[in-house]
Amino acid sequence: MSNRYFKGRALRREILGAKVSKATAALPQATVDPLFNIIGGRVILTSLIGEATVAVQGQTTNLKIQANPTTGTTVDIAADLNATGDEVGCLYGITGAFASALVGTNAGATVVISTPVVLQIGTIDLECGESSTGNIKWEATYIPLDPDGEMTPA
Amino acid sequence: MKGFYGGMSRKRNKLGLQLDRPTATLPASTYGALFNIVGGRVVLTSMIGEVTTVIQSQTTNIKITSTPTTGTAVDIATNLDCNADAVQSLYGIGAYVAAMVGGTGAANISTAQGIVLPVGTLGITTAATSTGSIKWSITYIPLDDNAYMTVA
DSSP: OOHHHHHHHHHHHHHHOEEEEEEEEEOOSSSEEEEEEEESSOEEEEEEEEEEEEOOOSSOOEEEEEEEESSSOOEEEEEEEEOTTOOTTOEEEOOSOTTSBOBOOSTTOEEOOSSOEEEOSEEEEEEESSOOOOEEEEEEEEEESSTTOEEEEO | OHHHHHHHHHHHHHHOEEEEEEEEEOOSSSEEEEEEEESSOEEEEEEEEEEEEOOOSSOOEEEEEEEESSSOOEEEEEEEEOTTOOTTOEEEEOSTTSBEEEETTOOOOSOSSOEEEOSEEEEEEESSOOOOEEEEEEEEEESSTTOEEEEO
8 A cells, every 4th residue: 555545545535525436337227226325314425427347338328317315306416418339438427517417428537526416315326218238337425414424335 | 834834735625636747838739748647537626727938829729638548538628729828828627628718818727627537648739830838737636546647
């Protein structure tokens, strides 16, 4: 473990909060899959980043991100992005503006949240509008809003 | 010096680590790497250019590109014509994948949105061969534990 490792991790934690990672998984098949659980209390989402590990099939593949509270109504926190044919390494991110689409072009870059999003106890979900091949791994950073608020991979 | 250190600490707590690159002449109608991203992904929190030698008086489009080691590049800021921009003109990134902002007398100089960059290089592309020099500074947060940036 290098000094740089600890410095980078500490700095990230200081600014973006805790980081949680979910192993790569195939896209939901015209359905919704939970990515992360929010447990113990509310959290502030500071980034949500996806990275394609298997290229997305070359057909219309609409992806969006939802906050799905245990009690209450689901909210789209990023609107549909057509990920057709996205390459391995393609990065995905959300801006935090609920009406804005998921951002993903290719491996070169993506955005992190500029407007942090408060999430209620429940899950963050990925909805895929079609049945397409392709795998994405997801990571999130967050700050607990309530003292026991925490995120875990779903 | 208390204020100095307080300011440095505040900047670090908001924007992360700073990296400064010595001034250099413009790439001649090509891509020129400014910074390397090593060891993992980073979040770019600001990128600021300052003209140190006036830009030649001709159309000089400059854009900022993230070039991953594996995969396809993305222009994180599209072309801005820097024709004859004076010494001390400032440049920055406005909205993601919108035109680079700044120019003579400009003061709007910050990345409005944090940008995730993969392992590779961050650089500028000029569409013309023009004289002129710019020095660049960035701030970033390591997203992956071993990630860091260096001057290219």
